Amino acid sequence: xxxxxxxxxxxxxxxxxxxxxxxxxxxxxxxxxxxxxxxxxxxxxxxxxxxxxxxxxxxxxxxxxxxxxxxxxxxxxxxxxxxxxxxxxxxxxxxxxxxxxxxxxxxxxxxxxxxxxxxxxxxxxxxx
Amino acid sequence: xxxxxxxxxxxxxxxxxxxxxxxxxxxxxxxxxxxxxxxxxxxxxxxxxxxxxxxxxxxxxxxxxxxxxxxxxxxxxxxxxxxxxxxxxxxxxxxxxxxxxxxxxxxxxxxxxxxxxxxxxxxxxxxxxxxxxxxxxxxxxxxxxxxxxxxxxxxxxxxxxxxxxxxxxxxxxxxxxxxxxxxxxxxxxxxxxxxxxxxxxxxxxxxxxxxxxxxxxxxxxxxxxxxxxxxxxxxxxxxxxxxxxxxxxxxxxxxxxxxxxxxxxxxxxxxxxxxxxxxxxxxxxxxxxxxxxxxxxxxxxxxxxxxxxxxxxxxxxxxxxxxxxxxxxxxxxxxxxxxxxxxxxxxxxxxxxxxxxxxxxxxxxxxxxxxxxxxxxxxxxxxxxxxxxxxxxxxxxxxxxxxxxxxxxxxxxxxx
Numbered sequence: 372x373x374x375x376x377x378x379x380x381x382x383x384x385x386x387x388x389x390x391x392x393x394x395x396x397x398x399x400x401x402x403x404x405x406x407x408x409x410x411x412x413x414x415x416x417x418x419x420x421x422x423x424x425x426x427x428x429x430x431x432x433x434x435x436x437x438x439x440x441x442x443x444x445x446x447x448x449x450x451x452x453x454x455x456x457x458x459x460x461x462x463x464x465x466x467x468x469x470x471x472x473x474x475x476x477x478x479x480x481x482x483x484x485x486x487x488x489x490x491x492x493x494x495x496x497x498x499x
Numbered sequence: 500x501x502x503x504x505x506x507x508x509x510x511x512x513x514x515x516x517x518x519x520x521x522x523x524x525x526x527x528x529x530x531x532x533x534x535x536x537x538x539x540x541x542x543x544x545x546x547x548x549x550x551x552x553x554x555x556x557x558x559x560x561x562x563x564x565x566x567x568x569x570x571x572x573x574x575x576x577x578x579x580x581x582x583x584x585x586x587x588x589x590x591x592x593x594x595x596x597x598x599x600x601x602x603x604x605x606x607x608x609x610x611x612x613x614x615x616x617x618x619x620x621x622x623x624x625x626x627x628x629x630x631x632x633x634x635x636x637x638x639x640x641x642x643x644x645x646x647x648x649x650x651x652x653x654x655x656x657x658x659x660x661x662x663x664x665x666x667x668x669x670x671x672x673x674x675x676x677x678x679x680x681x682x683x684x685x686x687x688x689x690x691x692x693x694x695x696x697x698x699x700x701x702x703x704x705x706x707x708x709x710x711x712x713x714x715x716x717x718x719x720x721x722x723x724x725x726x727x728x729x730x731x732x733x734x735x736x737x738x739x740x741x742x743x744x745x746x747x748x749x750x751x752x753x754x755x756x757x758x759x760x761x762x763x764x765x766x767x768x769x770x771x772x773x774x775x776x777x778x779x780x781x782x783x784x785x786x787x788x789x790x791x792x793x794x795x796x797x798x799x800x801x802x803x804x805x806x807x808x809x810x811x812x813x814x815x816x817x818x819x820x821x822x823x824x825x826x827x828x829x830x831x832x833x834x835x836x837x838x839x840x841x842x843x844x845x846x847x848x849x850x851x852x853x854x855x856x857x858x859x860x861x862x863x864x865x866x867x868x869x870x871x872x873x874x875x876x877x878x879x880x881x882x883x884x885x886x887x888x889x890x891x892x893x894x895x896x897x898x899x900x901x902x903x904x905x906x907x908x909x910x911x912x913x914x915x
Binding site: 403405408410412413414415430431432433449450451474475476477478479480481483485 | 574576578601603605611613615636640642645663664666668669695697700701703747748749750751784842882883884914
C-alpha cells in the first residue's frame with residue numbers, strides 16, 4: 372500500500388533523476404574519416420565544445436597516419452586491414468589541425484584536415 | 500573452381516603460407532594481420548590542447564622563424580614499374596620502365612620540400628625512347644593556411660587523373676591510358692610557382708604559372724607530347740597559366756576540372772601560336788565497383804603557319820592539328836573473396852582519341868591518328884601497394900591503310 376505523500380516523493384525523485392541525467396549528459400559524435408593518397412574525407416569536422424568525439428579512420432590504399440596537435444598519433448592500417456579509432460573530448464573552442472604522420476608519397480604533406488570546436492549554442496547566445 | 504583455387508593459393512603465398520625460398524637465419528617475419536580485423540577500441544583517450552598550445556595556422560610563430568624550427572627528414576618513398584609488352588608485328592619486350600625515388604624534408608611545420616627523381620627504361624642515353632633521368636618534382640611548399648599556400652619549383656601540371664597520381668597501384672592497365680599519353684602528355688612537369696589550398700569543405704584548388712610548351716615539338720601522332728620543356732633551361736618568354744579545381748567532399752567521389760593556356764611559338768617569333776587545354780574528370784567508387792571518366796580537349800592556334808614554317812625550315816611538315824581531343828570511360832570491379840586483405844579487380848576501358856580532330860585550313864587530317872581502344876584485364880594486389888597486372892589492348896584507327904597494333908601486357912608495380 373502506498374503511504375500518503377509517497378506519490379509526491381516518487382514524482383520528485385523521478386524529476387530529480389531526469390534533471391541530473393540531463394545535466395550530466397555529454398553528447399557523443401562518431402565520425403568516419405577515409406584516408407586516401409592524398410586526402411582525408413571529410414577533411415573538416417565541426418563539433419561543439421564538451422563533445423566526446425570518436426573518429427574511425429579507414430584507409431582506401433596504403434598505411435597512413437593520423438596525428439593530432441596534442442601528440443595523438445596512430446597508424447591507419449592499409450585497405451581491408453582494419454581501422455584505427457581515436458577518442459577524445461573537445462574541451463576548448465578553437466581550430467585544431469590533424470595530418471598524415473606516415474610518409475605515403477609525394478603528396479603526403481598535403482594530407483591535412485581540421486577539427487573545429489565551436490562554443491555550445493547556449494554559451495554563444497549568452498555571449499550575445 | 501580452378502581459378503578460385505589458384506586465387507586461394509596466391510593469397511596463401513601472399514600471407515606467407517608457403518615460401519618461395521627457404522628461410523635464412525637472418526630472415527625475420529613481419530607480424531601481419533591474417534584477415535581484416537576492425538579495431539573497435541580507443542587507441543588513445545585524450546583531450547585536445549587548450550587554446551594557445553601548439554596549433555597550425557592559429558598561432559603566430561616566434562619572430563624570425565616559420566613555426567616549429569625542427570628540421571625533419573621525411574624519409575624515402577618511391578615506386579617502380581616493370582613491364583612485359585608483346586605488341587602485334589613486333590618482338591616482345593621486357594622493360595624496367597620506371598624506377599622512381601621520392602625524397603621529402605620538413606624544414607618546419609610550414610616549410611616543406613618534396614622531390615621525385617625518375618629513371619625511365621633503366622638506362623640513360625639521351626632520348627626518351629632509350630632512357631631518361633628526370634626530375635619530375637622538386638618544390639618547396641610554404642604552408643600559410645588551409646585556404647592559401649605557396650609552392651615553387653619543379654611541379655606536376657595539375658591536369659587530369661593520371662598526371663598527378665601516376666603510381667602503378669592507382670590505375671588499371673599495364674600502360675597508362677592513351678588519352679593520358681597523347682592528349683594530356685603525362686608525365687607533364689615544368690618549372691613554376693603558384694598557390695593551392697582548400698576553399699570550402701572538399702573543394703581544393705591549385706593554380707600555377709609555369710614554363711610554356713614548345714610548339715616546335717608538336718606532331719600529328721602525339722600532339723603536345725614533344726613540346727614539353729621539362730624544366731630544363733626552359734624558355735620563359737611566354738608564361739603558361741594552369742589550374743585545377745576538384746571536389747573530394749564525398750567518400751568515394753573525386754571530380755575535377757583543369758585548364759592550361761600559354762603562347763608556345765617562342766622558337767618562331769613570327770608565328771603567333773597558342774595552346775588552350777580544358778579537361779574534366781571524375782572517379783566514383785561504390786562498394787566493389789569503381790568507375791572513371793575523363794575528357795580532354797586542346798585548341799591550338801596558329802598551327803597552319805607553324806606547319807608551313809617547319810616545312811620550310813626542316814623540310815618536313817608536322818601536320819599539327821588545330822584541335823585535338825580524347826576521352827575514356829573505365830569500369831572496374833573487385834572480385835576478391837571476403838574476408839581477405841588481398842584483392843583482385845577486373846576492368847574494361849574504352850578510349851577514343853584523335854590528334855587530328857580539326858585541321859588548320861589547307862591541311863588534311865591523317866586518319867591513322869583518329870583512334871580508339873578497348874583495354875581489358877586484371878589487377879591482382881597481394882598487398883594494397885603491390886600490383887600484378889595483365890591486360891590486352893585492341894586499338895583501331897580510321898585508316899584503311901595502316902593497322903594499329905594490339906598488345907598483350909604484363910606488369911608488376913609497387914609503391915612504398
